[in-house]
Amino acid sequence: MNERRIGAVYAIRADPASIAERAQALALEQSVELPLAAVRDARIRDEVVARVESIAPRDDGRFTVRLGLAAETVAGEPGQLMNMLFGNSSLHDDVELVDVDVHPDCARAFGGPRFGIAGWRSALDAHDRPLTCSALKPLGLPPPELARIAGVYARAGVDVIKDDHGLADQPAAPFADRVRAVQDALDRSRRATGRRSLYAPSLTGSHDAIRAQMRIARDCGVGAFMVAPMLSGVAALALVAREAGVPILSHPALAGIARIAPPLLLGKLFRLFGADATIFPNAGGRFSYSRETCLAIADAARTSWAGLAPCLPVPAGGMSVERVPELRATFGADTMLLIGGSLLAAGDALAQRCADFVTAVREPETVK
Amino acid sequence: MNERRIGAVYAIRADPASIAERAQALALEQSVELPLAAVRDARIRDEVVARVESIAPRDDGRFTVRLGLAAETVAGEPGQLMNMLFGNSSLHDDVELVDVDVHPDCARAFGGPRFGIAGWRSALDAHDRPLTCSALKPLGLPPPELARIAGVYARAGVDVIKDDHGLADQPAAPFADRVRAVQDALDRSRRATGRRSLYAPSLTGSHDAIRAQMRIARDCGVGAFMVAPMLSGVAALALVAREAGVPILSHPALAGIARIAPPLLLGKLFRLFGADATIFPNAGGRFSYSRETCLAIADAARTSWAGLAPCLPVPAGGMSVERVPELRATFGADTMLLIGGSLLAAGDALAQRCADFVTAVREPETVK
Numbered sequence: 001m002n003e004r005r006i007g008a009v010y011a012i013r014a015d016p017a018s019i020a021e022r023a024q025a026l027a028l029e030q031s032v033e034l035p036l037a038a039v040r041d042a043r044i045r046d047e048v049v050a051r052v053e054s055i056a057p058r059d060d061g062r063f064t065v066r067l068g069l070a071a072e073t074v075a076g077e078p079g080q081l082m083n084m085l086f087g088n089s090s091l092h093d094d095v096e097l098v099d100v101d102v103h104p105d106c107a108r109a110f111g112g113p114r115f116g117i118a119g120w121r122s123a124l125d126a127h128d129r130p131l132t133c134s135a136l137k138p139l140g141l142p143p144p145e146l147a148r149i150a151g152v153y154a155r156a157g158v159d160v161i162k163d164d165h166g167l168a169d170q171p172a173a174p175f176a177d178r179v180r181a182v183q184d185a186l187d188r189s190r191r192a193t194g195r196r197s198l199y200a201p202s203l204t205g206s207h208d209a210i211r212a213q214m215r216i217a218r219d220c221g222v223g224a225f226m227v228a229p230m231l232s233g234v235a236a237l238a239l240v241a242r243e244a245g246v247p248i249l250s251h252p253a254l255a256g257i258a259r260i261a262p263p264l265l266l267g268k269l270f271r272l273f274g275a276d277a278t279i280f281p282n283a284g285g286r287f288s289y290s291r292e293t294c295l296a297i298a299d300a301a302r303t304s305w306a307g308l309a310p311c312l313p314v315p316a317g318g319m320s321v322e323r324v325p326e327l328r329a330t331f332g333a334d335t336m337l338l339i340g341g342s343l344l345a346a347g348d349a350l351a352q353r354c355a356d357f358v359t360a361v362r363e364p365e366t367v368k
Numbered sequence: 369m370n371e372r373r374i375g376a377v378y379a380i381r382a383d384p385a386s387i388a389e390r391a392q393a394l395a396l397e398q399s400v401e402l403p404l405a406a407v408r409d410a411r412i413r414d415e416v417v418a419r420v421e422s423i424a425p426r427d428d429g430r431f432t433v434r435l436g437l438a439a440e441t442v443a444g445e446p447g448q449l450m451n452m453l454f455g456n457s458s459l460h461d462d463v464e465l466v467d468v469d470v471h472p473d474c475a476r477a478f479g480g481p482r483f484g485i486a487g488w489r490s491a492l493d494a495h496d497r498p499l500t501c502s503a504l505k506p507l508g509l510p511p512p513e514l515a516r517i518a519g520v521y522a523r524a525g526v527d528v529i530k531d532d533h534g535l536a537d538q539p540a541a542p543f544a545d546r547v548r549a550v551q552d553a554l555d556r557s558r559r560a561t562g563r564r565s566l567y568a569p570s571l572t573g574s575h576d577a578i579r580a581q582m583r584i585a586r587d588c589g590v591g592a593f594m595v596a597p598m599l600s601g602v603a604a605l606a607l608v609a610r611e612a613g614v615p616i617l618s619h620p621a622l623a624g625i626a627r628i629a630p631p632l633l634l635g636k637l638f639r640l641f642g643a644d645a646t647i648f649p650n651a652g653g654r655f656s657y658s659r660e661t662c663l664a665i666a667d668a669a670r671t672s673w674a675g676l677a678p679c680l681p682v683p684a685g686g687m688s689v690e691r692v693p694e695l696r697a698t699f700g701a702d703t704m705l706l707i708g709g710s711l712l713a714a715g716d717a718l719a720q721r722c723a724d725f726v727t728a729v730r731e732p733e734t735v736k
Contacts, residue, residue: 048508233601253455
């Protein structure tokens with residue numbers, strides 16, 4: 001990658017006679033938003049207007065169009081990168097944003113995962129196996145009940161215990177009370193078992209609110225955070241990555257609304273903005289992403305790219321203990337397996353179900 | 369509306385035999401994210417789980433499903449409202465979010481437009497006609513050039529002069545230099561003509577950056593702001609609405625056309641979070657929204673709703689001076705007409721083109 005351009009790849013529905021013109025219109029829409037004839041400044045025509053770098057037919061009948069966007073227009077700001085990639089063109093239904101490539105200088109300006117896969121492994125002292133994750137729910141439970149569930153997860157050996165993404169700062173379980181109670185439960189479990197679990201509370205609201213939540217959580221000794229960048233804004237993810245001091249788990253809420261390829265948004269872009277692990281709806285659960293899409297998300301999160309640390313893929317969304325061997329075979333060891341509702345559906349057998357989950361991941365040879 | 373529930377309306381693709389089950393699954397996904405059997409707490413089942421309130425066939429073969437979401441789960445936070453409305457379900461491609469209804473207490477917690485249509489009119493002393501708006505572009509011009517264009521717009525009598533949505537805080541035109549230069553040009557024009565124009569610079573980046581930009585702009589006497597809530601996060605819009613002290617124009621970048629109905633997102637929700645005017649891609653321009661969709665956006669922005677001030681609709685995206693009579697007939701007087709690129713395409717005749725635009729709006733009887 002040239003350090004002055006950002007490569008942006010789109011899939012466009014057009015007929016062969018019009019694709020060149022459509023690609024040029026996309027290049028103008030995503031840069032100067034003016035007809036080329038109205039751009040009178042030579043520097044802007046040469047350096048700021050996006051360039052059509054290639055056009056090629058795709059197997060699905062659409063065309064792949066690669067643009068070179070001017071890196072100077074992005075200036076290291078996550079929202080502005082989203083804007084230059086797909087701001088106005090998200091309003092056009094013939095175009096999908098498929099991929100992005102950036103020079104390592106540009107990647108460094110965003111920063112990417114500060115902990116990455118190695119950071120999760122070292123915080124958990126878990127080096128050769130997938131990590132396990134479960135969720136505190138349902139929404140509406142008071143802090144002592146959420147803490148009780150967290151304690152069951154932790155004593156069973158679940159590595160990362162995250163808030164349900166619906167938990168914010170609500171009257172039923174205000175952030176401060178909830179985080180204190182849940183982290184206490186994890187600390188008690190650690191003293192009893194000698195094993196560490198990380199709690200990832202969900203950060204929500206304005207950046208002021210997010211900072212206040214981080215302060216509260218740090219005072220309690222919380223070891224991770226969760227952010228939903230499409231709800232909070234991608235700038236919120238970047239802010240948390242800069243200031244958290246612990247690994248960050250990204251959540252895909254509201255990420256389905258735009259026509260941005262999931263491997264790009266959930267894999268590459270959330271990674272670029274600082275997610276250390278990225279949750280996505282895995283194939284065969286409650287959502288309809290294909291196995292290929294999910295593998296592509298995992299690949300985008302983990303592959304060597306622009307000098308950034310790798311980000312841990314977290315397949316989720318209706319997974320079950322029975323699927324652990326298949327999930328492991330599909331995603332390998334550098335993965336965090338997230339099972340939530342199907343553990344809680346066990347009711348009084350929750351502890352046993354959690355233990356089954358942990359055993360299936362830690363001692364796969366004992367599971368037939 | 370019941371003050372303890374938020375009405376959320378979805379269009380779902382399903383067959384008649386499965387729609388009841390699909391609606392129930394949606395209600396669980398958008399609240400507790402657990403099978404109902406796993407919800408053991410009676411208060412949560414009664415008060416927190418979303419309720420399917422009605423199911424009815426639509427003309428397009430889909431079904432309208434109305435849910436009652438628990439207002440307590442939203443707690444007055446814009447990102448959390450988006451989350452409860454469509455967080456996980458945005459990842460399901462059979463469902464579209466179509467409408468929302470809230471009790472006035474809930475609307476008051478968000479605040480809505482602080483100035484509304486009356487605020488724009490009073491700031492501009494323009495009471496019976498559409499307002500006019502144009503954009504500073506292209507991206508890449510230095511501040512003196514942007515200021516020169518702003519001066520031409522202002523002397524011609526354009527009411528609101530907004531940044532191109534691509535302008536952020538870039539090296540070619542850093543926010544502070546640009547805003548000072550542009551506001552100076554407007555002030556000079558006002559002294560010469562006695563007429564006021566409002567400059568709406570685009571606020572971008574973290575909330576810290578946005579606050580710093582608001583301070584700079586206020587020191588220069590800037591009279592409006594622009595925010596793109598899907599780029600900056602809906603919480604950024606709410607923050608600016610609380611702290612700006614001047615009217616706010618929302619921009620639709622990244623708002624997609626996929627699966628949140630545009631009248632809901634660009635009309636109602638941006639209004640709820642505090643937009644005083646909302647830009648949308650009008651029919652017959654560079655975008656493909658239908659005339660009906662655009663009228664529905666305008667209606668959602670202006671109609672009496674939940675005690676909120678009305679928000680000014682701003683049809684845009686490839687409009688021209690020739691279309692002013694039609695735009696006026698379509699949208700009436702409570703509208704801001706935004707013409708950008710087609711004015712700048714006039715090159716040296718820019719001032720004349722701007723004057724034509726302003727005359728067409730202010731003195732429609734002189735335009736044949």
